[in-house]
Amino acid sequence: MPPIISIQNLSKTYAGGFQALKTINLAIERSEIFALLGPNGAGKTTLIGIICGLVNPTIGSVTVDGHDIIRDFRAARSLIGLVPQEVMMAPFETVWASITMSRGLFNKPKDPAYLEKVLRDLSLWDKRDAKVVTLSGGMKRRVLIAKALSHEPKILFLDEPTAGVDVELRKDMWQVVQNLRASGVTIILTTHYIEEAEEMADRVGVINRGEIVLVENKAELMRKLGKKRLTLQVGERLDAIPAALSAFNLTLAGDGHELVYDYDTQAERTGVATLLGELSKSGVRIRDLHTTQSSLEEIFVDLVQGPGPQP
Numbered sequence: 001m002p003p004i005i006s007i008q009n010l011s012k013t014y015a016g017g018f019q020a021l022k023t024i025n026l027a028i029e030r031s032e033i034f035a036l037l038g039p040n041g042a043g044k045t046t047l048i049g050i051i052c053g054l055v056n057p058t059i060g061s062v063t064v065d066g067h068d069i070i071r072d073f074r075a076a077r078s079l080i081g082l083v084p085q086e087v088m089m090a091p092f093e094t095v096w097a098s099i100t101m102s103r104g105l106f107n108k109p110k111d112p113a114y115l116e117k118v119l120r121d122l123s124l125w126d127k128r129d130a131k132v133v134t135l136s137g138g139m140k141r142r143v144l145i146a147k148a149l150s151h152e153p154k155i156l157f158l159d160e161p162t163a164g165v166d167v168e169l170r171k172d173m174w175q176v177v178q179n180l181r182a183s184g185v186t187i188i189l190t191t192h193y194i195e196e197a198e199e200m201a202d203r204v205g206v207i208n209r210g211e212i213v214l215v216e217n218k219a220e221l222m223r224k225l226g227k228k229r230l231t232l233q234v235g236e237r238l239d240a241i242p243a244a245l246s247a248f249n250l251t252l253a254g255d256g257h258e259l260v261y262d263y264d265t266q267a268e269r270t271g272v273a274t275l276l277g278e279l280s281k282s283g284v285r286i287r288d289l290h291t292t293q294s295s296l297e298e299i300f301v302d303l304v305q306g307p308g309p310q311p
């Protein structure tokens with residue numbers, strides 16, 4: 001099956017000359033959860049805005065389920081639900097009126113049973129007659145999701161869905177998103193929370209300064225870029241790293257009771273076997289050892305900061 005969203009050579013230069021996106025090529029597969037990860041100002045909201053028809057692209061094209069977002073705007077847009085980064089809602093409307101109106105905007109026939117299900121799934125049913133202004137910040141975010149789902153979209157964009165949301169609500173939202181995906185909806189979310197990408201995404205795209213610097217299956221990404229740390233507990237306390245081991249990039253930790261060795265899992269030689277051999281030759285007795293894998297967070301910081309100095 002062709003991808004549900006296809007982005008080709010997309011660039012955006014805002015009036016005033018700032019280039020927010022630089023030649024983006026990206027395909028989103030059906031029913032996947034794709035996390036777009038990037039620092040402030042990377043271009044995440046701009047990219048979503050273009051796909052949803054809120055921002056004009058400067059160069060390039062986007063199709064949504066085969067519909068060109070410009071030539072065939074209505075068809076493309078009707079497939080999309082957007083949960084915007086900023087909360088923008090008529091404050092004195094009730095929750096029910098707000099989602100009914102959102103559905104109406106897409107000329108969908110009334111379907112109160114469907115809207116009831118959406119509100120129940122988001123634990124908002126009890127609040128259906130409350131005015132939006134009286135809701136807490138987290139509940140307002142849920143209303144935004146309900147509005148975005150009101151016209152039964154096949155694709156849902158969540159732009160920073162859980163920014164400023166407490167841990168419990170965040171987990172609830174993750175569950176809502178998983179359920180939606182299970183029902184066949186494709187989800188694209190942006191986040192600063194690595195934990196969120198790590199927890200939810202099937203694939204992760206990293207965007208930095210308007211460029212997609214990496215797109216990878218999450219598990220593969222962690223395997224490929226992951227560094228590992230080997231911690232060795234030594235039998236007798238060491239005052240210094242033995243001279244025979246100076247070729248290895250070791251550090252002494254645990255008040256002289258631990259040797260720490262960082263290595264790249266993808267390197268042709270990790271050096272682990274040689275290190276263990278040298279240790280035994282030098283008479284260093286190993287009591288125990290364990291390895292830890294770097295998290296997506298460390299991988300991300302590495303990628304975004306890069307090796308060079310920051311401007």
Ligand SMILES: Nc1ncnc2c1ncn2[C@@H]1O[C@H](COP(=O)(O)OP(=O)(O)OP(=O)(O)O)[C@@H](O)[C@H]1O
Pocket residue numbers: 014015016018020038039040041042043044045046047085
């Ligand atoms: N309407 C606009 N006019 C000019 N520049 C803009 C406009 N909107 C965004 N930008 C600039 O484009 C860049 C990308 O902004 P964008 O909102 O897409 O980033 P983002 O990745 O969503 O950031 P955040 O994580 O802070 O939400 C920023 O430098 C921003 O200042």
Ligand SMILES: [Mg+2]
Pocket residue numbers: 044045046085159
């Ligand atoms: Mg943004």
